Structures are given as C-alpha cells and as structure tokens.
Amino acid sequence: MNLNARIPSGPIEQRWDKARFDLKLVNPANKRKYNVIVVGSGLAGGSAAATLGELGYNVKCFCFQDSPRRAHSIAAQGGINAAKNYQNDGDSVYRLFYDTVKGGDFRARESNVYRLAQVSVSIIDQCVAQGVPFAREYGGLLSNRSFGGAQVSRTFYARGQTGQQLLLGAYQALERQIDAGKVKMLPRTEMLDLIVIDGKARGIVARNLVTGRIDVHMADAVVLATGGYGNVFYLSTNAKGSNTTAIWRAYKRGAAFGNPCYTQIHPTCIPQSGDYQSKLTLMSESLRNDGRIWVPLKKGDTRSADQIPESERDYYLERMYPSFGNLSPRDIASRAAKRVCDEGRGVGPTGLGVYLDFSDAIRRLGQKTIAERYGNLFEIYERITGEDPYTVPMRIYPAVHYTMGGLWVDYHLMSTIPGLFVLGEANFSDHGANRLGASALMQGLSDGYFVIPYTLGNYLASEKFAKVDESHPEAVAALAQTQSLTKQLLAIKGKRTVSSFHRELGKLMWDFCGMARNAQGLEQAAGKIAGLREEFWKNVNVAGEAGDLNQSLESAGRVADFLELGELMCHDARVREESCGGHFREEYQTPDGEAQRNDEQFAHVAAWEYQGPNQKPVRHQEELQFEYVKPVQRSYK
C-alpha cells in the first residue's frame, strides 16, 4: 500500500501556496462535464457540495437525514477557532498551528495542520458574509473567547449554537446551488457501498430510506464527509444516526483506515442515569471557565454537596494542574475524572460523576452574570436532570465525543483509493491523538470550503476517465452484494434486537477501549467483539421489510459495521504501545499518571488495510516528520 502523503516541499508557510500553484486547473467550460458525489451534508460535506456547485461541477449530495440542515455538526456548541488575532493577545497562524500540533500530542501531520491554521482566517470572513450571526461587541466588531485551555482568545461563537449557525450558513449556500440546479440533493438516502473501477472511486451504492430502493450512482470522484464513529460506544454525544457505514464500506473496498483507536472523551457531559439511556448530552466546555470541579476527599461520601465542608472537598484539577486547573485539555480532564471515580470518590446515584460547582462564581459575579453566560446551558441541564444548577452543583462525567481517527488521506485529502476524498471528522488528518476545543468546526469548513475545491480539480484535470455507467460489472456486482446483505439481515429473525447488540458492543468498547486501555483488556475485548458479531449474524431480529421506510434495518446495517470497526479499534489500540492524547495505555504512563509517549517507535500514523472478512488487517505506517514543532511531553501543570 502506498502511503505517499504528497506533502509539498519548501518552508511550511509557503507549502499551501506552492501546492495551489502546482495544482492543475479544470477549464471553466469543462467543469460541468464532471460529476462529483458528496456523501454527507454537515460542515465539511455541505460546504464542499456548495462550493463545488458554485465552481460549476455537477454535484450529487447525499444525506441520510430528511434535510441537509440536520447533519450532526449542528449540535456543536462552543465555537470555531481562527488565527485572526483580533484581540491582539499574541495569536498568529503559527501559534494556532503550534497549539494544534501540541494539543494533538504530536501525532498529526504538520503540513496539514499549518494549512488548517492558515485557512482558518478565511473561514470566518466567509461565514460572516453568509450572515452567520457571530457574537459581537458593543462596538459592532466580532467577539472572541478563550476556549478549551487555549491561552489566547481565538474562538468565534454564536451563543451556544455555533455549529448550528455555521451549518445553516453552509446549508443555505447549498440550497442556493440546489435552486440553481448545480447540486442535486438526495436526502433520506444512505450510502451503502463504494464502487471502485480500475482502481478509482467511480460511484456509490445507496439506499433510498423511504422506498427502500437500492441504486447505483456513478461519478468521476467521490467525496465522503460522513462524520465520526463515536457511536461504536453506543452511548456518546453523537446524534443517534451518526455512523461509520460509509467510511467502513470504503475501507472494505481498499481505503486505509488511519488511527482508528484515537477517540476523544469529552469531560463535561451529563452522567448516565439508567440502562434505557439512548445518548449522552454534552455540556459546553465553556462551563469550565467559571465552574470548579471537585469530588469529596473521602471515599463513598454520600452526603449531599452542600453538607460537605470546604476542607473535605478535593478540587483535583486545580490540585494536579495548578497552571491550567479546571481548564486543562479534554483528555487530561477526562482521565482525571475517571481516576477519582475509580478511587470510589465519584458522586451521584451511580458514583460515576464529579461536581461542576458554580457557587464560587455566583458569589463572585452574581447570579445574573452567570445566567447571562450560561443560562441556556443551565436550562438544558435542569430539563434533563430535574436539578437546578444555580443551587445544586452540576454533576458531569466524561463521554465519547469525537473520533480523531478516520480514513487515511494525503495532503490533498485523497484516500488510498484514487478519486475517493475524505473530509472533516471522517478523515484522520489534523487533530493527531487529541483534538482541541473549537477545532472540529474549523477543520470541517476548511476542508470543504477551501481545500477540496483545489485538490479535487487537480485530480479531475490530471486523470483520464473511461466512460462508465450503471451497467459496469463492478457496479452491478456492488449493487447485488448490497441487496443481498439487506435480505440477509431481514431473514435472520432471531431473538435479540439490534440495539441490544449495540448496547453490549458499546459497553465492551467503553470498558476496554475507552478512557484507559491495557493489552490484556484489548485482546479480551477484540475476542468478545468477534463473538458478539458472530451472534449478531445468527440471532438479530430486524423488524419490517426491505421495500419500506424501515428504521430497524437502517440501524442493523450500521451496527453490523460497528461490530467490525470495534474490533479494529481494539487491535489498533493494542499495537500502539504508548499513551498519547486520547489513547491512554495504562502500561505506559509517567510516575504521576500522565500519558507517556514513545516517539521513537510510534511517531507515525497507523493505516490499516482490509484483507477480507475475518482476516487480520495489515498495519502500514506513515512516519510523521516534526520539522517545526519539536515533540515534548505535554505539560499543563
């Protein structure tokens, strides 16, 4: 497998410019002759489809939701980073680049990250011009806040709904192209396979989720922007529909999967309340700006929070990381919460929770100020838990939030299958082993608005495309295979529901491949997952019919893929014998319990190549060069 990342040469700050000059252009009159498929309509997919439509390509955009406006990007609360330095507080493109590489625990590709930081500036301009109502100061200029442990204020936000507003901007741009006839939107349509002809991605197989009809769609290039796979854990902050199916089936067609084990666990989520729980809700990280995190000093202390005197509280983040305190990066804050709960000092009915306490802030700033800053978040919390955070401290616990891993892509965002491009959370590229707060939105829009329009054009201009249509043997075969898979799922009629399998898989993943992992647990989990998968194909009960709107069938296909992906994640976590970012191996930690990287052996991307059903995949490596940011141990003490 060829893992040529196609990184341009020269000084890092000139690489993107150089690449843009070297990239071939498609003649404006010829653009309409190219057909491009975009799967996914979130920040990455929506912005890509809109921009490619504006440029003149014929775009077909797919999403499984009823409207492109519902993609899960919509749920991002906090904000979007950009190196604008409007605050004059020392930010720069270089600093954003540096922070991102360091925050990713030196497991990201420098050139990609630098480009991301460069492009971040244009994203804000573009979104403002679209009418995104970013927060503003009284003088009428854009407001910024510091976010997720950053030392500068570079985060732009629209109340607690930044993702929503950015997505609506991209969605509106997309609708404009739909109206202009440049983009054909296929909502309620789910990609189920990739069609590869002569080694190039030439189309997809997709199921119309209303009629159940499975069709082949051909194109000259395929762009996947289908988001992350956090739902492999069943409980996560992802939307219920978020899934791995598109990228997983592309993986099975030959696209390498990069760093599948890198998972981000977000420290501030509402704890689980029961077995029926269907998802976890994130409470924006911005709460940590004013809330103090603590647990009782004593094990098994069942007193209510107001009965525990100051001297018997452990503000453990402030104690362990005095300089960053409650604002320590996500991976660190999450692990610390797990550690104190494992010690038996967790709070709440399950003992899996820590307090996020605003009483100091309310005393210092007044309830009014706190309500202004976090009023809507407090409301959400009260709606879900029935407790009033103004009087009782919030309870929070870490939850799966984001997956840094994804399909391997080169500098052009092209996967190991030529013509298959992967954007946003679906690729592995920019965040290394841990993503910084407010960087996901930045990456999605950077990929979609500003990178893919150039690199896709280069691909189309450089290649010759044989005429292929739906009758091509590869397309016919892929269609038949998908149809038979659907039939097979419906025919099992076993004794267990799809979600019972999903829940069991999620628990295995959380227990053995979650916040802390070890070799023995990972091996055990991989075996159990294989067993569970076997049972799934014998004993699952999928209700309904194939030719119908059938939510059980949709979910069965997705869980079938999670059952394969989960095993790969365990393998990847097992082989990576170091701790880095979100990947914490208990065997590799410093004496004080921090992640211990092994740069000599693991400063690389693991890219897994599929070998066939129940065959062990092959692990390839892309070595990472750190020419600008020298790897050091991350310290937030």
Next chain:
Amino acid sequence: MNLTLHVWRQKDVATPGKMVRYDAPNVNEHMSFLEMLDVVNEGLILRGEEPIAFEHDCREGICGSCGFMINGIAHGGFKNTTVCQLHMRHFADGDEVYIEPWRATAFPVMKDLIVDRSAFDRIIASGGYVSVSTGSAPDGNALPIRKQDSDLAMDAAACIGCGACVASCPNAAAALFTGAKISHLAHLPQGQPERKERSLRMVRQMNAELFGNCTNIGECEATCPKGIPIEVIASMNGDFLAASWQERPPVEIAGAG
C-alpha cells in the same frame, strides 16, 4: 409509572392510518419521551410487530428532526422544549397519552409519526441565503454590526426547522419559519442587497407549498422550541409589502453594444 399510549400508525404516504393503543409499563421518570418510545419499540420488535417510526437524531434539541403532537400540543407543550428533551417526570402514573404526527398538506405523513418537511428546504432554496460564493468575502470585521441587530438576527436564526409552528397553527401556516429566515437576514447588513427579492420569493414559495395563511393567532410562538417570536412574521410582512410596492415594471434591456 404505567402509561397508555394512543399512537398514530400509518404504513406509508398512500395508506390511510389510524390510532392504535399501546401500554407503556414501568416508565422511569428520568427517561426522555423518546427513550420511553425506544423501550416500547423494543417490546414491539420482540413480539414480531413493527416498531413505531419516529424521526430523531441529535436528541439534544438542536437538529430539529424530532417532533410530534403529544396530547394535542406540538412537542408536548413545555416551554422551549423539543420532544427529545421532554422528560417523563412531567407525566403521572395512569396517564393516557395521544401521539400524532404533524398534520399539514405541505407535510405529508410518510410513516407513523414521520412527515416530509422538504417544503422547508424549498422555501430556503427560494431565497433564504446571501449570495456569496466561497472566496469572495471581505474581512469579517470590515462591516461593524450593531450588537442589538446581531442579537436579533441570532434570535431569529435559532430556528431548528422542526415544523412545530406549522403543526400548531390552526391554519397550518409556515409564517414563523419563513419569517424567521427573512428576519435573520434582514437584521444584518449582509442580507440587505437581496432583502426585497428574498421576501417576495420566499413568501411565494411558501404559498406554492400550500401552507395556510397566518392569521396572527400566535400558537406557533407558544410551541416553538426556540422561542422565536411572531415579531419575525411582522418583519416578513413589512418586507413583502415594501418589496411589492417598490417592484418595478420590467425594463427592456438594450442590445449589447
């Protein structure tokens, strides 16, 4: 607690539906309404019946996927709350709960509680955007915007497109949805160049989709999970009126010279 549900079941868009009674035993008060339905559905699947189809995705009240009538009120009638955020602690043991899909000609029922809301997408496509192609934007701070205007734009932009406004409206009007987008862009300088045409096109598209006519009743604002006020409808009305008044007769374009 134990509940009795009366749920609208409908096979597809062409088949008529009916209310069907289900028991929901052992409901936990910490469950969300959708989690309660998940549990009912698990039971149905194991009994070999088709589960109740309902739309949902983020389950945190922002994607706008979920929504149906609970006891005659869109989203169940708790302030600023979508169905996915509605928790069972608001119900009592023995309650009878009526669950129905949004009803409007523009929102055909596709299955059980799922309706087709693509009419909303077409309203946005008719003009709910600023025509700015990628790459052509000036610096983000080039145009200062009065904070109050930016806040008002944000209030309107908070719409999640769930369709509760249409469902609650006795006229099945989409004025709150359409007004919210028109008002969002009308409060910003970026929205000004296309403001007039936008209001004409979006109102006409809204009519073409066969939504009813707003009679200023206000049920929409009361059940909107994002608390969008009917002030945005006035804003749409004003823009439409001004734009209609100022619409100029077509001018013949002189030949290229």
Next chain:
Amino acid sequence: MATAALDSKLHRTLRFYEATNGKKTVMALTGAALWGFVIIHLLGNLQVFLGPGKLDQYGEALRATGALLWVARGGLLVCAALHITAALQLMALKAKARPQPYVKKVPTTSSYASRTMYLSGPVILAFIIYHLMHFTFGVPGIHPDFVEGAVHANLVKGLSQPLAAVLYLATMSMLLFHLYHGIWSMFQTIGLSHPRYTPLVKKAAAGIAIALAGGNIAIVVSVLLGIVK
C-alpha cells in the same frame, strides 16, 4: 429554477393579491376602513341619548349629503366585499392546508378572539344584513313598525323586541372579539411589531373594542331599561 420564479406575466397588483400576504394586507386595510365605519356609526347612534330630535336630525343631515352618502356607502360595500372575498379565499386555503384534522388538538396561549375570527366574521356579516333589514329598509316582519325617517322611534321600537335585543347583545360581543383581534392584528400584518409597543397596541385594541361594543350595548340596554324612550 426549482422554486417559485420571481417573474410572472400577472399584473403586479394581481401578483400581490395572489400571495397570502397580499390578501392579508387587503383584509387589514379594508378592516381598518370598516373599523372606522363602526366608530362613526356608534358616534352617530350615541346621539340617541341626547333626546328624540337629535338622532332624527342626524339622519336627515346624512341623507342631505346626497351623492356623498352613496359614495361612502359604495366605498363601504367595496371594502366589505373585498374583506369577505379575501376571508373566503383564505378560509378555503386553510381547509386545503390541513384536510385531515388532529384526533386531539389543544390550544395553548392563543386568544379566543384570534381563533374565532372565521366564526365572528360570518356572524357579523349575517348581523349586518339583519340590521339593514331591521333599521335601514324596515322590512315588514323584521321591524314591527317602521316609519321612514323616524330614526329614533324606529330604534326604540325595534330594540324593544326581546328577541332582537338578545340578537344585538350577542352579536356585539362577537364584534368585540372580532375588533380586538382585528385591530392589533392589522399592525402585525402590515409589518409593525415591537416588543415595547405591541403589548400597548394589544391593550389599546382591547380598550377600543370594549368601548365600541360597549357603546352599542349601552344603547340596547338603555332601551330595554326604558332609559331611552
């Protein structure tokens, strides 16, 4: 273009009226004119309290304006016709927009007045027809003893019929609701809304509607109680 095009061959006035917003504007403007009539009509009628001669004189004076009276009547008729036509079209649209009703539907915060405009409207229309037959044309069988030009006497005799009095009182309460929602709503329809002023407009609308309906009711009640003879 996929969505409704901006260009149309229709004349722009028709194009305006074609839109729901156009019809609503017509309803607001004609409603305003009809509201003006209700005010003037009441002011005229309140002269009944000034003694028998006054009202008859007022009637005489109105008739003396000749053509002007017919212009005003014509104008009102056109307004009423437009108001009714637009209402009928919007009602038809309402039926088309939700042909299948809810099994269960509960109103939340909306006012009774707002929800019953399509009821109070027809009731008022029916009343106006009755009222014209009662006091303007004096159709025998509807008015017991109508004398052309004897406005005051006609009024007293007409309202002394218990059934007629009940009808007047009932309709006036419907008029109250119709006016309340109609008055504040016309501001909303032409685009005037503000969190500060709209509540005041609503209060004023309520006050005006009560005053107008109350004025008319006062006349009926005074006749019933024998205060006005």
